[in-house]
Amino acid sequence: MRGQALKGHLDLLLLAILADGARHGYAIIDELRKRSDEAFDLPEGTVYPALHRLQKGGFLSSEWTEVQGRRRRTYRLTEQGRGALGEQRVAWNDFTEAMSRVLKGAAWPDTP
Amino acid sequence: MRGQALKGHLDLLLLAILADGARHGYAIIDELRKRSDEAFDLPEGTVYPALHRLQKGGFLSSEWTEVQGRRRRTYRLTEQGRGALGEQRVAWNDFTEAMSRVLKGAAWPDTP
DNA sequence: ACTCTATACTATGTTTGGCTATGTGTCAAT
DNA sequence: ATTGACACATAGCCAAACATAGTATAGAGT
Numbered sequence: 128m129r130g131q132a133l134k135g136h137l138d139l140l141l142l143a144i145l146a147d148g149a150r151h152g153y154a155i156i157d158e159l160r161k162r163s164d165e166a167f168d169l170p171e172g173t174v175y176p177a178l179h180r181l182q183k184g185g186f187l188s189s190e191w192t193e194v195q196g197r198r199r200r201t202y203r204l205t206e207q208g209r210g211a212l213g214e215q216r217v218a219w220n221d222f223t224e225a226m227s228r229v230l231k232g233a234a235w236p237d238t239p
Numbered sequence: 240m241r242g243q244a245l246k247g248h249l250d251l252l253l254l255a256i257l258a259d260g261a262r263h264g265y266a267i268i269d270e271l272r273k274r275s276d277e278a279f280d281l282p283e284g285t286v287y288p289a290l291h292r293l294q295k296g297g298f299l300s301s302e303w304t305e306v307q308g309r310r311r312r313t314y315r316l317t318e319q320g321r322g323a324l325g326e327q328r329v330a331w332n333d334f335t336e337a338m339s340r341v342l343k344g345a346a347w348p349d350t351p
Numbered sequence: 352a353c354t355c356t357a358t359a360c361t362a363t364g365t366t367t368g369g370c371t372a373t374g375t376g377t378c379a380a381t
Numbered sequence: 382a383t384t385g386a387c388a389c390a391t392a393g394c395c396a397a398a399c400a401t402a403g404t405a406t407a408g409a410g411t
Contacts, residue, residue, distance in 0.1 A: 131246060131247040131368090131369065131370090131396070131397080132247045132248070132330065132334045133247075133334070133369080134246030134247050134367085134368065134369065134396095134397085134398095135244045135245075135246050135367090135368080135369095136244070136338065137368085137369075139338075139342075140338070140341055143341055143342050143344070144341070144344075147344060151388075151389090152388070152389070153387065153388050153389080154388095159341065162340050162341045162344050163337040163338075163340055163341050164337065164340060166333065166334075166336075166337035166340075167337055167341070169369090169370095170369085170370060170371075171388085171389075171390085172369080172370060172371065172372075172373095172390090172391080173368090173369055173370060175388095175389065175390065175391085176368085176369085176390090176391080177368085177369085179390090180368090195377085195378075196376095196377050196378065197376090197377055197378075197387065197388060197389095198376090198377090198388070198389075199387095199388065199389085200388090200389070216342065218244065219338070219342075221278065222244050222245070222278075223335055224278075225275040225276065225278035225279055226248065226251075226252070226275075226331070228274050228275055228276060228278075229252055229255055229256070229271065229274045229275050229279070230251075230252075230255050230328065230331075232255070232256075232259060232274050245398080246367090246368085246369095246396090246397065246398065247396095247397080249397080249398075263359075263360095264359070264360070265357095265358060265359050265360080266359095281398090281399095282398085282399065282400075282401095283359085283360075283361090284361095284362095284363095284398080284399055284400065284401075284402095285397090285398055285399060285400095287359095287360065287361070287362095288361095288362095288397085288398085288399095289397085289398085291361095292397085307406085307407070308405090308406050308407065309358065309359060309360095309405085309406060309407075310359075310360075310405090310406090311358095311359065311360085312359085312360070
């Protein structure tokens with residue numbers, strides 16, 4: 128997946144993953160990779176700071192858990208986070224619709 | 240339209256507009272606003288530097304014209320630019336498909 | 352005359368946010 | 382012992398959209 132495409136859309140992805148249930152960071156990365164069919168293979172340096180940011184903004188809560196000697200910080204959506212997910216879904220739809228309106232106006236090289 | 244959503248997708252928009260024919264900067268902004276149904280109302284400080292960047296990259300060529308005392312720099316797609324448009328269209332489709340795969344997995348608040 | 356708006360381009364600086372790179376530590380398998 | 386998967390953290394980089402301001406012409410309104 129090309130570089131900075133998901134700029135501004137990462138939060139939506141993370142919120143969407145967490146809407147299906149609480150997960151810890153590493154599992155979120157995994158799930159993102161699986162669901163997107165390998166398209167989104169995000170580095171930890173991208174995801175962890177984003178999770179911190181979302182928690183700081185009140186969209187996520189988190190708690191430490193210990194599983195077989197490994198500490199995990201498990202995140203879950205707050206009420207506010209669920210609201211933000213809805214808003215961002217709408218924003219994403221608006222965005223893609225606007226994009227297609229612009230793109231459909233343009234001629235394809237090989238379309239009559 | 241929320242702020243930095245089109246980060247990384249602006250080039251595609253500009254190339255798409257210019258695929259329908261040469262235009263000058265201001266007209267591109269207009270066309271973008273119209274086609275997107277007011278969703279993309281981009282400031283000049285966003286579009287002009289992007290056009291310069293695209294020209295520098297060899298995707299656009301430009302020439303000065305004088306229309307009723309107003310100078311205009313008219314841009315047109317180069318062959319390379321047309322190629323880039325194709326690639327970026329594919330990348331955009333891949334991106335949106337990956338997004339929907341992730342998003343469709345998540346539960347809507349009010350869907351059974 | 353004067354002002355305002357629309358047209359049209361340029362330059363400078365700021366900021367956002369994803370990414371690189373690096374570091375910590377555990378556990379299982381080789 | 383060492384590698385690799387698991388799991389988290391953070392300092393710093395950098396592209397790119399945006400804010401802001403400046404220049405200049407034309408036409409409409411007052």
